[in-house]
Amino acid sequence: MTVTQERATVGFGRTLRKEDARFVRGKGTYVDDVVLPGMLHGAMLRSPYAHARIVSIDTSQALAHPKVKAVITGETLQGLNLAWMPTLSYDTQAVLATDKVRFQGQEVAFVIAEDHYSARDAVELIEVEYEPLPAVVDAKRALDPDTPVIRDDKEEQTTNRIFDWEAGDRAETDEVFARADVVVAQDMLYPRVHPSPLETCGAVAHMEPATGKLTVWTTTQAPHAHRTVYALVAGLPEHKIRIIAPDIGGGFGNKVGIYPGYVCAIVGSIVTGAPVKWVEDRAEHLMSTAFARDYHMRGEIAATRDGKILGLRVNVIADHGAFNATAQPSKFPAGFFHVFTGSYDLQAAHCKVTGVYTNKAPGGVAYACSFRITEAVYLVERMVDLLARELDVDPAQLRMQNLLRAEQFPYTTPTGWEYDSGDYPKTLQLALEMAGYDELRAEQRRRRERIAAGEKLPEMGIGVSFFTEAVGAGPRKHMDILGLGMADGAELRIHPTGKAVLRISVQTQGQGHETTFAQIVGNELGLPTEDIEVVHGDTDQTPFGLGTYGSRSTPVSGAATAVVARKVRERARIVAAAMLEVSPDDLEWDAGGWQVRGDPDQRKTIQEIALAAHSNLELPEGVEGHLDATTVYNPPNLTYPFGAYVCVVDVDTETGQVKVRRFIAVDDCGVRINPMVVEGQIHGGLADGIGMALMQVMAFDQDGNHLAANFMDYLLPTAMECPSWELGETVTPSPHHPIGAKGVGESATVGSPAAVVNAVLDALAPYGGRHADMPLTPAAVWLARQGRPLRTDLAIE
Amino acid sequence: MEITVTVNGTEYTRDVEPRLLLVHFLRQHLGLTGTHWGCDTSNCGTCVVWFDGKPLKSCTMLAVMAHGHEIRTVEGLARNGQLDPVQQGFIECHGLQCGFCTPGMLMTARALLDTNPDPSEGEIREAISGQLCRCTGYENIVRAVRWAAEHPAGTEVTT
Numbered sequence: 001m002t003v004t005q006e007r008a009t010v011g012f013g014r015t016l017r018k019e020d021a022r023f024v025r026g027k028g029t030y031v032d033d034v035v036l037p038g039m040l041h042g043a044m045l046r047s048p049y050a051h052a053r054i055v056s057i058d059t060s061q062a063l064a065h066p067k068v069k070a071v072i073t074g075e076t077l078q079g080l081n082l083a084w085m086p087t088l089s090y091d092t093q094a095v096l097a098t099d100k101v102r103f104q105g106q107e108v109a110f111v112i113a114e115d116h117y118s119a120r121d122a123v124e125l126i127e128v129e130y131e132p133l134p135a136v137v138d139a140k141r142a143l144d145p146d147t148p149v150i151r152d153d154k155e156e157q158t159t160n161r162i163f164d165w166e167a168g169d170r171a172e173t174d175e176v177f178a179r180a181d182v183v184v185a186q187d188m189l190y191p192r193v194h195p196s197p198l199e200t201c202g203a204v205a206h207m208e209p210a211t212g213k214l215t216v217w218t219t220t221q222a223p224h225a226h227r228t229v230y231a232l233v234a235g236l237p238e239h240k241i242r243i244i245a246p247d248i249g250g251g252f253g254n255k256v257g258i259y260p261g262y263v264c265a266i267v268g269s270i271v272t273g274a275p276v277k278w279v280e281d282r283a284e285h286l287m288s289t290a291f292a293r294d295y296h297m298r299g300e301i302a303a304t305r306d307g308k309i310l311g312l313r314v315n316v317i318a319d320h321g322a323f324n325a326t327a328q329p330s331k332f333p334a335g336f337f338h339v340f341t342g343s344y345d346l347q348a349a350h351c352k353v354t355g356v357y358t359n360k361a362p363g364g365v366a367y368a369c370s371f372r373i374t375e376a377v378y379l380v381e382r383m384v385d386l387l388a389r390e391l392d393v394d395p396a397q398l399r400m401q402n403l404l405r406a407e408q409f410p411y412t413t414p415t416g417w418e419y420d421s422g423d424y425p426k427t428l429q430l431a432l433e434m435a436g437y438d439e440l441r442a443e444q445r446r447r448r449e450r451i452a453a454g455e456k457l458p459e460m461g462i463g464v465s466f467f468t469e470a471v472g473a474g475p476r477k478h479m480d481i482l483g484l485g486m487a488d489g490a491e492l493r494i495h496p497t498g499k500a501v502l503r504i505s506v507q508t509q510g511q512g513h514e515t516t517f518a519q520i521v522g523n524e525l526g527l528p529t530e531d532i533e534v535v536h537g538d539t540d541q542t543p544f545g546l547g548t549y550g551s552r553s554t555p556v557s558g559a560a561t562a563v564v565a566r567k568v569r570e571r572a573r574i575v576a577a578a579m580l581e582v583s584p585d586d587l588e589w590d591a592g593g594w595q596v597r598g599d600p601d602q603r604k605t606i607q608e609i610a611l612a613a614h615s616n617l618e619l620p621e622g623v624e625g626h627l628d629a630t631t632v633y634n635p636p637n638l639t640y641p642f643g644a645y646v647c648v649v650d651v652d653t654e655t656g657q658v659k660v661r662r663f664i665a666v667d668d669c670g671v672r673i674n675p676m677v678v679e680g681q682i683h684g685g686l687a688d689g690i691g692m693a694l695m696q697v698m699a700f701d702q703d704g705n706h707l708a709a710n711f712m713d714y715l716l717p718t719a720m721e722c723p724s725w726e727l728g729e730t731v732t733p734s735p736h737h738p739i740g741a742k743g744v745g746e747s748a749t750v751g752s753p754a755a756v757v758n759a760v761l762d763a764l765a766p767y768g769g770r771h772a773d774m775p776l777t778p779a780a781v782w783l784a785r786q787g788r789p790l791r792t793d794l795a796i797e
Numbered sequence: 798m799e800i801t802v803t804v805n806g807t808e809y810t811r812d813v814e815p816r817l818l819l820v821h822f823l824r825q826h827l828g829l830t831g832t833h834w835g836c837d838t839s840n841c842g843t844c845v846v847w848f849d850g851k852p853l854k855s856c857t858m859l860a861v862m863a864h865g866h867e868i869r870t871v872e873g874l875a876r877n878g879q880l881d882p883v884q885q886g887f888i889e890c891h892g893l894q895c896g897f898c899t900p901g902m903l904m905t906a907r908a909l910l911d912t913n914p915d916p917s918e919g920e921i922r923e924a925i926s927g928q929l930c931r932c933t934g935y936e937n938i939v940r941a942v943r944w945a946a947e948h949p950a951g952t953e954v955t956t
Contacts, residue, residue, distance in 0.1 A: 013807070018890055023896030024884040024903065026831015026871035116825070119815065190947030198835045198897040198931055249897030250931045282836040510932045555860040680891045683934030711840035712930070719922040719935040773801055 008362050009530070010592070011523035014676045017515045018530075019508065023326070028247040032279045034217045036202045036749055040069055042118035042268050042278035045126050046263055046288065047101035049138070050359040050704020051150065052095060052130035054108070054248045061125040062111055063628060067118035068271050071126070072110040072264055074098035080269065085233050086155075088225075088257055088482050091162075091324035092154075093362060095260040101130070102150055102322035103361050104706050105287030110264035112276055123779035135359040135704035136160060139319035139793060140296055150322055150357045162355035167338035168415045173350035176311035184386045187543040188691055189773045190375045191793045192294035192319065192344055192698040194286055194359070195367035196707075196716060197509070198285035199249020202279030209273050215242045218262055221251045222327075222547025223506055227539045229258055229267070238528060251509035252688075253366035254290050256327045256549050263618045264696070271489030290327075291698060293654035294319035294793075295375040301383040307391055309344050309402045310413075314379060318364070324355065325362035327549070328371050329479035329486070335365055335372030336470050338415040342380035343424050343468045343642060344402045349414040359704045368685060368749035370471050370550050381754035385761070392738045395647075395758065396464045400425060402468065410593045410735075419640045422668070422732050431644035432665040434728050436464070440648060448766060457651040457661070462765025465645045467751035471661060471743040472555025473546075481546060487634040488552075489543025492521065492568050494627040496614040498607030500525070502564075505545020506557040507537035507689040511745060513553065517561050519673050520739065523563035525572075525603040525606050526592020543630065548671040551641075554673070555734075560633035562738035567629035574623050575613045576604045594671045616682055639734045639742035643667040647755040651763040653785050656778030658760055660721065665752070666728035670742035675729075678744050683725050685748025690751075692716040693756035697775050700793045707758035732761035800864040804829065805873030812815025813860050820844040822860035823870060831871040831900045835929075845901035846870045847848050852908045854927075871900035874907065882945040885952060892941030896931030901928055906942045915946055 009015070021026050052121045059071040073079035074096040076084040084092045097108050110125050113119035136142050136150055142160040151157040177183055203218040214236060220226050223243040231238035244296050250257065268276035280288075296317040318334060320326065326579055328335045332354035341349045365371055376718055384402075388395035404411055404425040411419045420708045443461045491503040503522055507513060518532035535541050545557060569589060577584040587594040595603035604612070613627050648662040672678045695715040699707040708714035719738030733740025753774065760776045761769065764785055772784035773792055780790045801810045803828060811826050821871075823829045823846065834856060835843035844855040847869035861917060874881045883906040887891065895899040909916055909924040916924070921942045922935070930938060945951075 017891070019896070020888040020893060022846060023893055023899050024871075024880065024887050025875060026829070026900045028896045030830075030833070030836070030897065033825075034830075116821070117816070196931065197895070198841055198929060199833070199895070200835070248895060249835075250895045252931070282838070398887075455944075496877045510893075512894070562847060680933060681896055682893065683936045685934070687933075687934035710838045711836050712838050716929050716931070718926045719939065720926045722935050724918065724939075725934060727938050770922045 004693050007529045010526060010566060012519055013206055015515055015519060015529055015674055017512050019512060019514050030199055030247050030249050031202045031204060031219050031336065034246065036204065036206060036275040039116060039275040039277055040272055041116040042110055042265055042276050043123045044107050044280065044284065045123045046284065047097065047106040047108055048103060049101055049130055050135040052101050054100060054369050055129040055131055058127040059109065062122040063264050065113065065118065065122040065125060066556050067114040068111060068122045068619065069114065070112045070268065072096065072271065075640055077267065080267065081383065082234065084652060085258065085263060086273045087323055087325035088327040090330065093323035095263045099153060100596045103359050104704055105284065105361060110268065112268045112272055122313045137700050137702060137704050138358050138360060139294065140357050140715050142214045142358055144780050148389040150359060157178040160357040162320055162357060163333045164354050165333045165352065166352045168350035169348055170350045170585060173313050173348040176181050176348040177302045180310050181305040182303045182390060184383065184390045185298065185300045185302060186383065186386055186771050188379065188382060189769060189793060190295045190297065190378055191774055192291050193367060193692050193696045194291050194698055195252035195254040196286065196713065197250025197252055197254055199257055200280045200282060200285040201261065203262045203265040204277045204556040205269040206267040206275035209267045211461045213240050213242065215244065215268065215521060215706065216266060217244045217246055219248055219255045220245045221255045221306045221549050223507065223537060223539050224544045225256055227480060227545055228484060229482065242540045244506050248509035251548065252368050253292065253549050255664040256291055256366065256547065257325055258330055259289060263307050265281055268622065285326045286709045286714055287345050288361050290362055290366035292364065292367035292369055293375060294364065298380050299379050301381045301387050303387055305511060307393055307398055307401050307503055309346060309387065311346055311409065311497050312341055312383065314340055316351065316353040318353055318355045319358050319360065320355050320364050321358060321360040323362035325365035327481060328365050329473060329481065331478060332371065334669060336370065336373040337376050339470050341377035341413050341415060341602060342377060342515050343404060343466045345408065346414055359676050360700065363561050368688060368746040370469055370746045370750060371473065373469055377467040377547065377750050378754045384756065389770065398438060398505065399464060399466050400428055403428060412621050418637060419468065420637055421732045421735060422640065422642055423732050424466065424642060427642065428644040429665050429730050430730060431646050431664055434726060435646040435664045435665065437646065441710040458652045459763040461639045461649045461651060461759040463647040463759025464763055465751055465754045465755035466760060467643055469551065469641045469747050470638045471551035471641060471746065471752055472635055473550050473552055474635060474638055476634050484546060484547045487632050488545035488557040488560045489630065490557060490564040491543050491630045492564045492628065494568060494610045497609050498527065498531065498610040500527055501535060501536045502532060502561060504557050504561060505542050506548040506553040507550060511553060511681065517675055520558055520561045522564045524562055525569060527606060551745040555639045555739045555743040556633060556635055557738060559635065559738050560631055563633055564629050564631040570626050571627045571629060572606060572609045575609050575619065578617055578619050579604050635735050639670065639737055641667065641669040641742040641744060641747050642746055643751050645751050645755040647759040649759040649763055651760060651781060656782030658776060658781060660690055660756065661725050662726060663723050664726045665748060666730060667744065667747055668732050669744035669747060670732060670734045670737065671740040673741060679727055682727060682745050682748045685746065686725050686752050687717050687722050688749040689752025689756055693753045693774050693776060695777065697777050697792045699795055707795060735754055798861050800861055802863045802866060802868055804868045805870060813889065815859065815861055815862040816842045816858055818859040819860045820855040823855060828838050829870050829872050830835050833897055833900060840929065842901045843898050845904045845928065847904055847908065852905045874903060879905060880951065883910065883942065886941035886944035889946050890940045890941040892933065898928060898930045902930065902938055909942065910946055913948065916942065926927055934938040
């Protein structure tokens with residue numbers, strides 16, 4: 001690898017990525033790059049209706065296609081008891097529809113043919129007769145008495161209600177509100193968005209008839225969880241299932257769950273005896289795979305006249321689509337939404353979340369959300385801005401007044417979270433300084449005076465947000481996915497020559513695990529990063545763990561890696577003691593070796609120790625030799641990264657066009673293993689924030705037709721919409737994490753949308769608008785300026 | 798239909814369906830999987846290759862239209878084992894994360910620098926504005942292209 005800039009070769013610091021050598025040459029191996037001898041190709045027939053009864057399915061013409069090998073329908077799967085599969089939230093989801101279709105784009109039949117084009121041709125030859133039913137599109141009306149029941153497949157389901165869930169103390173909160181000087185309320189929608197990794201979902205399934213071994217190369221962020229679910233659902237022995245997540249072209253939570261296409265590829269391979277590849281197209285991806293958000297929220301904030309925030313009250317209607325297929329810890333149907341008290345010192349808080357079915361695609365926890373924290377942070381950060389408007393105080397100053405102080409940590413929130421560490425005012429202060437906040441406000445005043453005097457200029461807006469994340473799920477007594485505890489294993493082998501192989505359960509979808517996890521080992525053992533191979537993404541080669549999502553890799557598997565490396569170090573100590581003929585107690589660890597305390601000449605490097613550990617050196621009674629170790633890490637608590645963001649926008653009030661002029665982000669994610677990678681994660685999340693705040697929404701018409709099923713209608717930010725990001729950092733280590741790291745993958749996505757929206761509404765303040773829902777498209781901004789907020793998710797009017 | 802296409806300097810003759818997309822020809826018929834497919838609507842740009850020296854979204858063209866023409870893909874970017882400076886720049890500046898958009902970005906970046914060896918940040922952003930990246934927020938892609946502009950000969954050491 002080329003080395004031209006400062007580079008840490010051992011341990012933490014800016015280190016170029018090992019992964020990049022293959023990617024820049026076009027030598028990555030993504031699922032669609034996997035080609036096996038005799039491989040067949042699958043294609044999916046999907047429902048054109050959002051809600052319809054299936055009268056009949058005729059596959060005869062498709063089967064007559066000369067290149068078609070098989071057609072699988074719900075009826076075929078019923079015979080295998082596979083027509084329905086469990087979701088990760090204890091619901092069921094149709095693999096292929098049998099009775100009804102429940103969203104547009106739902107899977108109806110699966111064709112297997114000799115090539116990709118023929119499979120898609122044959123899909124067109126299947127004839128399905130539907131009897132259309134009224135579609136439930138507006139989540140706020142899903143519980144109306146005259147609304148059709150979507151899940152009539154479930155006997156106990158007589159309405160579209162999935163759950164009611166509460167957190168916090170309602171009575172105490174009501175009492176706080178009763179004695180508050182000021183209460184501000186606001187309805188707001190965090191619209192349905194889609195993570196849209198550039199690689200769509202797919203799988204290559206190969207059931208080897210001779211061995212009975214099923215191997216699945218698939219776009220998964222959680223290969224071990226997938227293996228266990230396949231074993232439970234299909235009745236296949238778990239040791240005969242191997243899940244491989246090869247290179248993954250972005251995940252963002254979209255690739256956590258199991259999709260019908262994966263199951264169909266597996267069934268297809270079993271039925272045909274050949275490997276089957278299925279890769280969906282972009283429209284299929286946008287219409288059927290895991291969306292995010294879709295939270296209809298009503299927030300209320302209570303405060304004293306002089307700006308002390310007292311309490312928060314929130315009611316949510318959560319649109320979960322046709323199947324409850326969120327992926328979150330069982331105890332928490334609304335994820336971690338109850339961190340909605342954010343970064344502030346409140347007296348009481350309460351939330352109630354009602355989950356409902358609608359005739360839309362399932363999903364809900366995806367898109368770098370840390371289990372609904374994105375919605376929670378957006379809510380509280382909008383409410384604080386609305387309070388500032390009501391009190392006529394500066395929103396940054398109001399935040400500074402109410403932020404938790406360093407001495408309050410560890411801090412237990414009114415809804416029960418124990419924040420591990422933080423110094424919030426310091427972080428906000430740094431962001432305001434980097435932004436030149438006072439000068440920005442002065443510029444804004446001057447601008448407004450000129451506009452008031454008749455000059456045609458864009459309005460200028462300044463938005464601030466502060467967020468607290470809760471990541472690294474999680475302590476197994478509180479957190480599991482479908483009964484699987486969220487602890488992660490790690491295995492570390494040290495070869496005789498001192499080279500190492502680390503095996504971890506999490507894997508990269510771009511985060512750079514092959515580099516950063518090697519750095520963690522290097523930091524503990526003094527081994528150069530290039531001497532450590534990280535093996536991941538293959539269930540036959542790695543220990544069990546729950547996967548890469550919710551920013552959990554560094555907090556959980558990163559901790560496991562540090563712990564297993566420390567175990568190796570302790571094993572090395574015994575060997576070193578035998579080599580030096582001293583007691584292990586006489587040794588101290590120093591930069592890659594054990595040495596006699598006070599006598600650095602009496603020293604053995606880790607490489608020398610590794611060789612000796614495999615040699616005929618006589619070891620004390622009961623010591624096994626070799627240095628290899630394994631561990632399972634069960635986190636004692638979540639970690640709580642945080643940050644302060646400032647966004648500056650220019651808004652053309654005549655066209656509604658918003659230009660993000662500057663974006664300042666100060667993140668505190670604890671200790672940074674590789675600052676280059678951390679900053680890259682933040683950059684990506686900030687672009688996401690701009691996309692969600694200004695461009696992205698999955699809208700539907702009254703029949704449940706998807707209005708954003710391609711990249712011409714579902715707008716993602718390009719290099720033109722993104723400013724050059726200005727990053728800063730503070731470092732408050734997590735006290736309970738072995739290396740003090742907190743995780744950062746989702747921080748910027750969580751924290752940034754509110755800053756952008758606050759900035760745009762700040763720009764529109766002279767026109768009186770208090771709130772407008774995302775995305776703040778030119779049309780939405782223009783209407784907000786006229787005091788006519790636009791509902792962006794529905795095209796019903 | 799029989800077509801002959803020169804890809805990365807090698808001439809290939811294949812019998813293909815008239816409707817076959819160029820991106821699928823490269824990936825499925827020639828095994829050049831460095832060129833990716835991402836959207837169907839020419840929005841994402843993961844499929845960008847060079848067509849007679851100019852960047853082109855290979856999902857917008859039929860393979861038969863490439864008959865008699867020259868294609869260059871990411872696999873043909875390095876010369877004699879020496880990475881192109883844009884490839885080095887993407888590594889140096891962390892211009893990629895998942896790597897899926899990278900081949901298309903690299904091809905566009907090389908084409909930009911061939912016509913404009915010293916592009917401004919704005920010119921780089923405009924050049925890549927027809928392509929999406931979901932990981933990097935574009936910042937480090939812009940820096941990577943600038944790095945390549947500042948190191949036209951790359952660096953001496955490569956893998």
